[in-house]
Amino acid sequence: MRYLPLTQSDRDTMLTQIGAQSIDDLFADVPEAARLTGPIRGLPSHATEMAVERHFSALARQNMAASHHPFFLGCGAYKHHVPASVDHLIQRGEFLTAYTPYQPEIAQGTLQMLFEFQTQVARLFGCDVANASMYDGSTACWEAISMAGRITKRSKAVLSSGLHPHYVSVCETMAHFTNDMLDVAKPDFAGADTQRLIDNIDEETSAVVVQYPDILGRIEDMSAIAAKAHEKGALLIAVVTEPVALGAIKSPGEMGADIVVGEGQSIGVGLQFGGPYVGLFACQKKFVRQMPGRLCGETVDAEGKRGFVLTLSTREQHIRREKATSNICTNSGLCALAFSIHMSLLGERGLCDLATLNHARAVQAAQRLNKVPGVRVVNDTFFNEFTLELSKEARPLVRELADRRILGGVSLGRLYPDVNALQNGLVVAVTEIVTDEDIETFADALEELLS
Amino acid sequence: MRYLPLTQSDRDTMLTQIGAQSIDDLFADVPEAARLTGPIRGLPSHATEMAVERHFSALARQNMAASHHPFFLGCGAYKHHVPASVDHLIQRGEFLTAYTPYQPEIAQGTLQMLFEFQTQVARLFGCDVANASMYDGSTACWEAISMAGRITKRSKAVLSSGLHPHYVSVCETMAHFTNDMLDVAKPDFAGADTQRLIDNIDEETSAVVVQYPDILGRIEDMSAIAAKAHEKGALLIAVVTEPVALGAIKSPGEMGADIVVGEGQSIGVGLQFGGPYVGLFACQKKFVRQMPGRLCGETVDAEGKRGFVLTLSTREQHIRREKATSNICTNSGLCALAFSIHMSLLGERGLCDLATLNHARAVQAAQRLNKVPGVRVVNDTFFNEFTLELSKEARPLVRELADRRILGGVSLGRLYPDVNALQNGLVVAVTEIVTDEDIETFADALEELLS
Amino acid sequence: MSDLNKGGWRPEMTEERRDEQGTFTGNRALMLDEALIFEIGDSETTGVDLADFPQVETRLGGMERDRRIGLPGLSEPEAVRHYTRLSRQNYAIDLGLFPLGSCTMKHNPRLNEKIARMKGFADVHPLQPVETVQGALGVINELAVWLIKLTGMHGVAMTPKAGAHGELCGILCIKAALEARGEDRKVILVPESAHGTNPATAAFAGYVTENIPATPDGRVDLEALKARLGPDIAAVMITNPNTCGLFERDMKAISDAVHAAGGYVYCDGANFNAIVGRVRPGDLGVDAMHINLHKTFSTPHGGGGPGSGPVVLSEALSPFGPIPYTERFGDGHITLVEEETAGDRHPHSIGRMTAFHGQMGMYTRALAYVMSHGADGLKQVAEDAVLNANYLLRSLEDVLDAPFGKSGPCMHEALFSDMGMAEGYSTLDIAKGLIDEGYHPMTVYFPLVVHGAMLVEPTETESKAALDEFIGALRSVAIRAKAGDEALKSAPHFAPRRRLDETLAARKPKLVWPQTELAEAAE
Amino acid sequence: MSDLNKGGWRPEMTEERRDEQGTFTGNRALMLDEALIFEIGDSETTGVDLADFPQVETRLGGMERDRRIGLPGLSEPEAVRHYTRLSRQNYAIDLGLFPLGSCTMKHNPRLNEKIARMKGFADVHPLQPVETVQGALGVINELAVWLIKLTGMHGVAMTPKAGAHGELCGILCIKAALEARGEDRKVILVPESAHGTNPATAAFAGYVTENIPATPDGRVDLEALKARLGPDIAAVMITNPNTCGLFERDMKAISDAVHAAGGYVYCDGANFNAIVGRVRPGDLGVDAMHINLHKTFSTPHGGGGPGSGPVVLSEALSPFGPIPYTERFGDGHITLVEEETAGDRHPHSIGRMTAFHGQMGMYTRALAYVMSHGADGLKQVAEDAVLNANYLLRSLEDVLDAPFGKSGPCMHEALFSDMGMAEGYSTLDIAKGLIDEGYHPMTVYFPLVVHGAMLVEPTETESKAALDEFIGALRSVAIRAKAGDEALKSAPHFAPRRRLDETLAARKPKLVWPQTELAEAAE
Numbered sequence A, B: 001m002r003y004l005p006l007t008q009s010d011r012d013t014m015l016t017q018i019g020a021q022s023i024d025d026l027f028a029d030v031p032e033a034a035r036l037t038g039p040i041r042g043l044p045s046h047a048t049e050m051a052v053e054r055h056f057s058a059l060a061r062q063n064m065a066a067s068h069h070p071f072f073l074g075c076g077a078y079k080h081h082v083p084a085s086v087d088h089l090i091q092r093g094e095f096l097t098a099y100t101p102y103q104p105e106i107a108q109g110t111l112q113m114l115f116e117f118q119t120q121v122a123r124l125f126g127c128d129v130a131n132a133s134m135y136d137g138s139t140a141c142w143e144a145i146s147m148a149g150r151i152t153k154r155s156k157a158v159l160s161s162g163l164h165p166h167y168v169s170v171c172e173t174m175a176h177f178t179n180d181m182l183d184v185a186k187p188d189f190a191g192a193d194t195q196r197l198i199d200n201i202d203e204e205t206s207a208v209v210v211q212y213p214d215i216l217g218r219i220e221d222m223s224a225i226a227a228k229a230h231e232k233g234a235l236l237i238a239v240v241t242e243p244v245a246l247g248a249i250k251s252p253g254e255m256g257a258d259i260v261v262g263e264g265q266s267i268g269v270g271l272q273f274g275g276p277y278v279g280l281f282a283c284q285k286k287f288v289r290q291m292p293g294r295l296c297g298e299t300v301d302a303e304g305k306r307g308f309v310l311t312l313s314t315r316e317q318h319i320r321r322e323k324a325t326s327n328i329c330t331n332s333g334l335c336a337l338a339f340s341i342h343m344s345l346l347g348e349r350g351l352c353d354l355a356t357l358n359h360a361r362a363v364q365a366a367q368r369l370n371k372v373p374g375v376r377v378v379n380d381t382f383f384n385e386f387t388l389e390l391s392k393e394a395r396p397l398v399r400e401l402a403d404r405r406i407l408g409g410v411s412l413g414r415l416y417p418d419v420n421a422l423q424n425g426l427v428v429a430v431t432e433i434v435t436d437e438d439i440e441t442f443a444d445a446l447e448e449l450l451s
Numbered sequence C, D: 001m002s003d004l005n006k007g008g009w010r011p012e013m014t015e016e017r018r019d020e021q022g023t024f025t026g027n028r029a030l031m032l033d034e035a036l037i038f039e040i041g042d043s044e045t046t047g048v049d050l051a052d053f054p055q056v057e058t059r060l061g062g063m064e065r066d067r068r069i070g071l072p073g074l075s076e077p078e079a080v081r082h083y084t085r086l087s088r089q090n091y092a093i094d095l096g097l098f099p100l101g102s103c104t105m106k107h108n109p110r111l112n113e114k115i116a117r118m119k120g121f122a123d124v125h126p127l128q129p130v131e132t133v134q135g136a137l138g139v140i141n142e143l144a145v146w147l148i149k150l151t152g153m154h155g156v157a158m159t160p161k162a163g164a165h166g167e168l169c170g171i172l173c174i175k176a177a178l179e180a181r182g183e184d185r186k187v188i189l190v191p192e193s194a195h196g197t198n199p200a201t202a203a204f205a206g207y208v209t210e211n212i213p214a215t216p217d218g219r220v221d222l223e224a225l226k227a228r229l230g231p232d233i234a235a236v237m238i239t240n241p242n243t244c245g246l247f248e249r250d251m252k253a254i255s256d257a258v259h260a261a262g263g264y265v266y267c268d269g270a271n272f273n274a275i276v277g278r279v280r281p282g283d284l285g286v287d288a289m290h291i292n293l294h295k296t297f298s299t300p301h302g303g304g305g306p307g308s309g310p311v312v313l314s315e316a317l318s319p320f321g322p323i324p325y326t327e328r329f330g331d332g333h334i335t336l337v338e339e340e341t342a343g344d345r346h347p348h349s350i351g352r353m354t355a356f357h358g359q360m361g362m363y364t365r366a367l368a369y370v371m372s373h374g375a376d377g378l379k380q381v382a383e384d385a386v387l388n389a390n391y392l393l394r395s396l397e398d399v400l401d402a403p404f405g406k407s408g409p410c411m412h413e414a415l416f417s418d419m420g421m422a423e424g425y426s427t428l429d430i431a432k433g434l435i436d437e438g439y440h441p442m443t444v445y446f447p448l449v450v451h452g453a454m455l456v457e458p459t460e461t462e463s464k465a466a467l468d469e470f471i472g473a474l475r476s477v478a479i480r481a482k483a484g485d486e487a488l489k490s491a492p493h494f495a496p497r498r499r500l501d502e503t504l505a506a507r508k509p510k511l512v513w514p515q516t517e518l519a520e521a522a523e
């Protein structure tokens, strides 16, 4: 077998040397009843590389790949062009096949990269510090609520109706078992629920959670929410699912967010059918010891040279066990690397230009689609994603578009199957990958399907 | 521009520091008349990575890729399954972006690999030594003839009719200008021209050149040719275009070949529409100082540690200039690496099994195709490639097969447009990538097209 | 005669800037130092070219950014070099044996990398209509079947993002099952030798944890455990094989006892590599077990992640598994059970563990891995992993103390303590000495139950020659630690950095590069 | 109590095997030694799994192999590690500045690697029906158009496999043109500063070579050249910019003179990077010039190749270009002119230079490169390359002798001599000193016209900061060479190997691993 270096004669020699009769001797502690005598039944036997590759090629062909079709999906996962050098670099064996950098003398590559990543994320979010990544945006969101609970010693969080419904679900799963209270609401085409949030923050509130831009693509100023939260001793948690937006709009930190979490997939990582992604987690300095996850810090070595280590580990499970700030261990290191490389390639100029380009394309698309009879753009404000209200239910329409080889957005019916008022909503994302032709094709198809 | 690190302010600073008014000062030696004032006209301006990638995707889609269709082409280029690790490893920046190992202290990676490659090639071909690669099989073939000329001080080479016609062409191009004599002939379904070769070797003959297996896929014993050549003071040059064959059949060295050249594409490199490929070049020890190309040799460093260097450079152009054994400089290093990695992964067991598998599939295919009315298998012997004589002209038929999405072999009409007797010939290669289904599909299509 | 540089400008760097070892750059031939992106890049440089943008009226609603962010950019050549040079300061499986106990640092096949990058998997959006992602759903479903059969369990929750997330999912399912029975048990029992994520997870899910006592031979004390069982015990969390490298002989009896007391058995499956294809946890009475695809199933660790932690579930727990999940119909079509249909099809679900479908990129790799090995090959994996560990154990126990060396064969890892080292020498010195020898050290100071623990896991992807070389190096270092070799106290000597001051890092945390320094560096 | 190892077996390696620096393995942390595949592998091990083969009656005609070959095999983990470890003993552009004069070691964009691997290019057979490879032919054709326009020439022969092969192709075209005129000229004039391939090529094509005299300022001596022209001169081969880093001011006059004397002008285009987009060789009267796609057009050097050397041709030489080549029709369809059609379409062709269509894998990369830069970007490439070189020249000329420093601005490379070093110190010491500083040395001892030549070519893909660091390092080393620093004589100190004994290698060539040693090693 190609992955197993031991030859049969190696095995025999080694068994003899350690005084075992056969390999079964080494499994002597397994109770008789649980010992299997042959390979597990009902599973195939080994396969050649070629056979495996062909199997997957056949499966891959059953999927419509984003780059082969006009593509307008967003809602928490965005398709951007990722430079080829990113994927080349993350495949360097020294990055790909390294473990968590617990031995810093031979892990400076990963550590320095994490330090750079943390700085990039903190600056982008307008925060003092950021950690070395979480699983994804949705789990980071719950971790932020949980952290706010530890800080405020309160257990009620007020969630914006504009928070991604899957993020809400993840929080609900956890809150149900931790006896936390979540104040939730569903989105409304009429506008964001800033006022509801402000009204509902009270002395019991640990945090108010606002997505920016929100699930329908709207951009709202969070300053007033932050002010009210701080007045009541609560924290403002901002959630960013499209970090590219921050090349064009104010950072949440500027508006007073105490914790900012986000999904970093959009930069460097790609769609990947939902994972692995990379959770971004930043906060203001005073909360650093309540942060979940790994942190990389600068220090010096025995010769006084600058170097990096994982630090403040007394927050973490491997040191603090049941008293840790989170149970997270393995995080999303390689995706953080991809994010960081892509962000270094962009730089401030590139990120801002990319944001401007995305916005410009989205505005063009919104104008064009708004002209289609039976289509109304819901948003007053948006970055690269906006919501259409259609004259028909959106969910079947999305399938019809797919039949025409157009991946035409995310229907709100998929996200909110139980909210009648949203069934005609279609969330459309437009990034730099969308061409004029794509927009025309989409508009034409919509026109036909809606008439 | 993404590949240019100088900023405009860097440029200005540097120009000022070196005392130039403008960049034009640095081009002052270019005569006025040849100075262009702006970008060259008629060429597009810079393009984004995404735009370039899309351009090539569109071009790539216009080609029928071998792995997407039943595929039976050979004749000097073979499709084998190359393990994914090969391509991963040759993309290591330290291999990919290194230069020729002229500074051995920081090029031991490339050098040790070349030493291993040379040993693999020499052993495979049954020779004492091999060089660090040539451009491809066809140019290696001429280099061998040229080398035989230097050794024997004669200038007539007898070429087997089974030698790849493109290789013959390359030799003819050169021989025309170097005033060498080539005794050539066209292949014949009746059998190999071993006797012609033996008969034509005389005291003027520098070398006799025999392809093994030959262009029609036939396998002939070269021992008698070697004996006659040696008797007359000539050399036997064997040419191997499908090195996988040598996992199943005797090496040319065993049969008395003095120089063995070949095309290494088949192992590790892939089809690549004809290039880059890798020329293999091996010979017996006594001829080593007449070899063309680079050689890597073992030595020790100042501390006595084993190390490798390029050696016997007095054969080469950079030292010997017009007296060099060849003008070759850049060779095919990275393809040699791919070859060597794939060969190390195979090992003797893997190579022999691969050869057995290829042969078995080919025999199955030959049996099946031979049953198609209007088809006759020409070969008595073959490895993984054989020739069919069809009841129709093969060249248009190959195009008709392509219309049915079958890449059904190489027509002899393409290779020998001027030899009438060969127009119904179709050379079919069958490697491990061919499935039973592929064979059936091919046979069925042939049956239809020939009826 | 050139007109250039008449002024005779020269750079200001003739002065000697050489360090102790005599180089100007601080480099050592191929060991290259590398500055931070904040020192190299500047905010106007970019390594990405973009199309011109059309002029439009913005719809940003007055929220335009008006401050600079402070993100340095690099041209592509600078970026490639920066990250390539950084990478060279890392150790990795691709460089050599990586014997981190509990981490299963096995070879990561490159075929899997290739497959994960096929556009049909890598370039698909999680919210595409299910009809357009049948192949992607197929991968998830096929892998689910493999995991269920390999473990002999009833169901599997695929979405957890890593081992700890899988633990959380399993514990929540247990909590949900108890809730469904109307019970509110408060305590989870966890052995002291357990990985930190076990108690952390229990706490994260709102439980209190208590210790499970161990026997002197390194296993769960069945009688003591039984004595503690009762109506307040929600579950036990047991690692099997355990972190001392031993198989829990009494696992089935433990499960039976826990079940009899109305609790559930959570098994930490991080060490599944020792038994995959040879023992099915389902046969031992386990209710939930996470599988680290980034351990047993060869997906790369990536310097810390991403991983993937599917949890296999018993029949009792399966109804509570999270959404979304895949269901295959007779005709081969696959559907996704999520919010809309969960109400009917999966009413007891705990809900979502994560936004989308989990770690697709790891599923492709893991499925490619299990298909490559097949059921026969996976059995061989376990056997070779265990053989390699036992070979190591027996090759080292005369120079390193093996506290449980007499407790039976070890499984896929061998545990040593620091007993017998010279005064003032510790496990840390052995670890740092191994670095100089060209190895990543083993796991150190874990599990906590052994003093100065060294947990050595070679995995099955090491050849005998590689093991022998490692054994030689470790013996040499161990002997030096016993002899009190001074040089060992200051190891590593040859790594990119000497020992790093972790106390300083924690005392005065510098977690980001200061904003002001960018401006300066960029000048 | 374990029953294992009752005999108390221990490995036989407790004895000290530590080297001078104190390690057992000989490794230095991340600088890892690596044995040969013949020492690691054995002939029964394989890293490739194959399908079972059907039993058939063989058709090998009794030629079955009956001896063993002696090819060692490695499992995949061993292979990945072997080559990864080897790679780490190399310097490369990806690691740092690689200032090899005449080699144009510029950044190799990763986009190009991705494109070259698209199945539509990488997985296509050279003899497929042309209808099935229109996109591949399109790449060749598009690149041909770029090369013709960039050089202002009439045609291009795409198939040559590298620079020297391009030279050969160009010289054969010249020979064919002369032959067509019924002339048999015997001599090609080549300056002493020319690259070795120039005279070697001329000789390979059956010519004798003679020197072209140079002026003291480092350029061709036009008057002396004119004096030598005559009916025996087939061609001159001139490198422009030349290998002293200077532009041949008189190039047009040279061409005119050669043409007037009935000869042809071959230009070595290895240094095209200095002028691409700014000067068209066609405007200087050149008849043939090869272009190293692996220099100016960024295709990777790969540790020695593969390259690609298309030759652009003047109207006079175009009829003689090799087959096959592509022709695009008005409707976009592309045809391949090869044996069958050459008779009608291209009757004077010299024939094939190589079996197939040349270096497809390099065409894709080069075309991606020129498209990325565009005509505007390529002009900037030349300007930045020249600026960087001049900046280096002026930053170093006070510590290193620049023999042609007063001959005008340099082009894309700067030339220095060893004048002024301390007794016993040479260019070699500077080169080896740079290795310790973390750099690949410049080209040394070439061109031959300068004593102890050092030819430094930074390329345009280096930042100012990278240049400054290199300048500092080179100044430091140069000053040490002038001061006679002992340590420099034994440099490099930190590389994987110290200076290697090249004499020994040549005196007792060991070019392959001896067969017998495999058997031994495998035991």
Ligand SMILES: Cc1ncc(COP(=O)(O)O)c(C=O)c1O
Binding pocket: A328, A329, A330, C102, C103, C162, C163, C164, C165, C195, C197, C198, C239, C243, C268, C270, C271, C292, C307, C308, C309
């Ligand atoms: C025994 C054990 N349990 C649980 C975990 C946690 O797994 P993960 O890091 O994937 O969250 C680990 C991994 O380090 C482990 O070794």
Ligand SMILES: Cc1ncc(COP(=O)(O)O)c(C=O)c1O
Binding pocket: B328, B329, B330, D102, D103, D162, D163, D164, D165, D195, D197, D198, D239, D243, D268, D270, D271, D292, D307, D308, D309
């Ligand atoms: C000036 C010059 N001419 C010709 C060549 C030969 O090119 P190649 O190595 O591609 O054959 C080189 C390359 O080294 C060169 O520098």
